[in-house]
């Protein structure tokens with residue numbers, strides 16, 4: 001009896017305490033909606049100007065500055081930066097819808113890591129196109145079927161993504177932004193662990209989880225699929241099958257998450273390029289992506305690299321692929337720190353070009369420092 005009286009008193013005190021606090025929240029929400037819409041009215045003006053004068057709707061340099069500014073304003077405050085950043089990203093997604101609805105292409109089917117990266121970068125107010133393979137993403141941007149296309153470039157554990165580097169050699173589009181996505185692999189299945197008879201996934205996650213799989217499922221065959229979502233789709237249909245994929249794929253294909261974060265390296269991260277038919281202005285903390293083929297003489301590659309060393313330009317990524325034009329001819333892909341409009345960068349690129357058969361600038365873009 002006393003217990004139930006105490007409980008009633010607590011519940012009344014809770015209600016009485018909550019009521020004025022919730023009233024304050026309601027008032028603040030009213031102000032926030034008002035402020036958000038006043039911001040939106042300005043964005044509509046930005047959109048009109050861009051449509052009239054031909055400016056790009058997505059401005060990665062401005063996006064970077066806005067995010068940096070709000071992170072600085074938030075310093076020492078209550079909400080974590082990640083929360084502030086997520087709110088602003090979603091707000092800027094709304095800005096796209098007000099300026100001109102954007103179509104974003106990614107490597108499908110829905111639920112892939114590329115889908116996750118695209119959603120975190122562009123938010124809920126754009127349209128998404130899932131494309132069957134990476135060459136199709138480049139083609140769709142080139143043709144103008146989509147506004148922006150995300151392509152995975154390299155993974156911190158497994159290295160470069162072959163079709164993306166090959167796509168860069170053949171595209172007319174530019175790299176306008178980069179995205180870092182922490183990759184957390186999950187084992188998805190609708191049966192218990194001892195009943196798993198086959199594990200499907202894309203070759204990259206299979207490799208990223210090699211040690212974990214060997215320790216936990218040494219006898220279970222691993223079968224490669226074209227994407228993690230295809231793997232999830234198959235696991236959902238086939239009794240005794242599991243897939244390595246995203247939590248988003250688990251939701252979409254109705255699979256249970258049996259094990260989380262099974263990647264061998266806790267810092268497993270994939271870097272994506274955002275491809276577009278536009279150039280990005282400087283922010284002061286940028287990268288430039290290029291590819292080149294060197295002349296056939298000894299020391300040609302060293303000559304190119306020396307130019308960057310002499311200008312004090314830091315290279316953040318270097319990979320090579322066969323040129324596919326002639327046997328044993330290679331194309332080198334380099335990301336360097338700096339924007340093409342920085343005088344020392346443009347000087348170094350002109351000098352480097354003298355040692356090359358071909359040197360193409362793929363684009364300058366803000367350096368991604370924060371994983372999405």
Ligand SMILES: O=C(O)C(=O)C[C@]1(C(=O)O)C=C[C@H](O)C=C1
Nearest residue numbers: 046057058059062063066092095
């Ligand atoms: O300033 C711009 O160019 C905008 O399009 C506005 C805005 C924003 O909402 O702040 C929207 C999207 C990003 O591209 C950058 C900024």
